[in-house]
Amino acid sequence: VNTIRIYNLSPDINHDECASIFNIAGIYMMIDVNSPKPNESLSRDKPWESYNHDYLERTFKIVEAFKNYPNTLLFFSANEVINDVPTAITVPYIRAVTRDLKKYIKNHVDRPIPVGYSAADVREVLVDTFNYMQCTLTGDATDDSITDIFALNSYSWCGKATFDEAGYNKLVDMFKDSSVPVFMSEYGCREIRPRVFDETAALYSSKMNPYFSGGVVYEYTQEKNDFGLVVLNSDGSAKLKTDYDNFSNQLAGLNITELQSTSNSGDPTPFPKCSSSLIKDKGYPKDFAKIPSPPDDGLAELIKDGVASPKNGKLVTISNLKVKQVVKNSDDSVLTGLEVKRLTDGNVPTQTSVGSVTAPTATGTGTTETPAETSDSAAVGMKQLGGFGFVMSSLLTALYLI
Template sequence: MKELGANAIRVYHVDPNGDPDECMKALADAGIYLFVDLDDFPTQIEEQSPIWSQKQVDAFKLTLDELQKYGNTAGVFVGSEVFTVANDSAASPYFLAAARDIGAYRDSKDYRRIPVGYSAADIAELCPMLRNYLVCREDESERLDSFASTPAGYPVPIFFSETGCNTVRPRDFDDLNTILGPEMTGTWSGALVYEWIEELNNYGLITYGKVPEGDTSNPSALDGFSRRGTPTPVNPDFTNLKSRFATLDPTGVALSDYSDRASEVTAPPCPNSTPIYCLGRLS
């Protein structure tokens, strides 16, 4: 990752009962920060039958307890593309409640104020209602700290949580010129390229090698791909991204740029109706 030029990664699932010290130190030594999903497959908020239960609360807290120890934990997600089509947007209150509860827990434990966010699918039919719904409350404790996908004019930091489309081969990552260039750095706070390990979806930047079908000697294997070993670049994608990163020098936004406008930053109005599709029509 250091050779590639990355300074941040997203980790979709972690084992809160494991010992991440060695890994977190290696990443910190390489100057790499983490955005981590608090859920796993048993505890994620489901699209079709969403719930936010005490079991989920406890699991999310356990993961936060472990990760807050590290200075390179840059943020956490309480949900990732919980719904991918407009008529499932009734799940919105559930991950918003998760953000509220985890934020309150973080503050009650006097942890560092690690941003609690949500990684959203791009659903044009719900803009701007969904993004306003997630941050419209005047009480900051009841809205997101960050949102990974949304247009300009938003009162919390936003960034691309997955970029790097592979429908055209080879991937040249040309979109990063704009995302990390002067056209967008005033609005967007960066991008995470999907993804590190090669899998069946062919998005990987590196591979740990394939595992023959029926071979049970590698316990880290999943869907025919190993998850451990020496990483081998998947080229030309790895080289293309490395070259792209090397040409970019985003300056970001200075704190002083906000000083004259801080009093003007207000939450957008809450939508008059909840962004829920009923029988295919917006209600």
């Protein structure tokens, strides 16, 4: 695993140690700027009320908290806000938040960090949402309201389904001409237990790899919704589930050399010009002129000058990388000698045994711990590939972290 998605973060607490450990291990972070708390996300019912100064100021504080970590891969402007035609009234506001975040990043971050949208796999609105989010109002890539990345939360592949039965063939048809990177920001249907994750092999196969940039298994920790790969106990111990074993084995079975050799063919697909003809459902918004401006004059000033007294994160030295907590395999045997490995390059699966599980593991011999030396950190791939290239062959899982 080389990337995690992190939901429901607070900009008011310090994340330095956690981000630094991820960086040492070669793990990128995809950051959701919203949370389920009041006025910390767009309202599906009345987005014009939730799109306000206080809401946007908080999203900018999230940017400030994570912008200096070299392993921050991207920010999500919203997650599954649109789940049917009526809630599509929010789509102009999602583009507005995307624009505001991108402008803020340009003004206050010393490197490009892409901003994406994570969509629910609701086929009746998926294509219209995709077309709305990736089209250009200016005729080219200078339009800051274009999403940099389009991500999909999809649970259509369950158990031993086939490529066509899961509708993955239709997803390829939908996104094969995309102008922006597309990947699965959540996957892992739980109708069949334990989950076998056969879709992982399909996602990184020649059928999908030219069009999809990997995927994120939902989720790391076991919660009430029962999607976890790992059970975290109140005493600090952890137990790997059979789902973890199955996912690990799927990653270990991938042909990483083939994935890494995949290259872009031809010129980038140009952004389509925003037009009502892109939208097929008669109830879906078609008036691109209704993408709202910042809600008040103070917001434009905030984007220009930045939030007051930002709490900027930074990498810190982590001296002890040995795992002190008890960690058990799914068969209750105890894993011993666990330690975070310091990496110089990206994290790729190999056929190395961990406990009783054949699992992906890190490669490399070392990484830096100080902000002054981040060129050798997990983010080396991002710096070399211009901001988003590394996501093209990501092997991902998801994590909740407060």
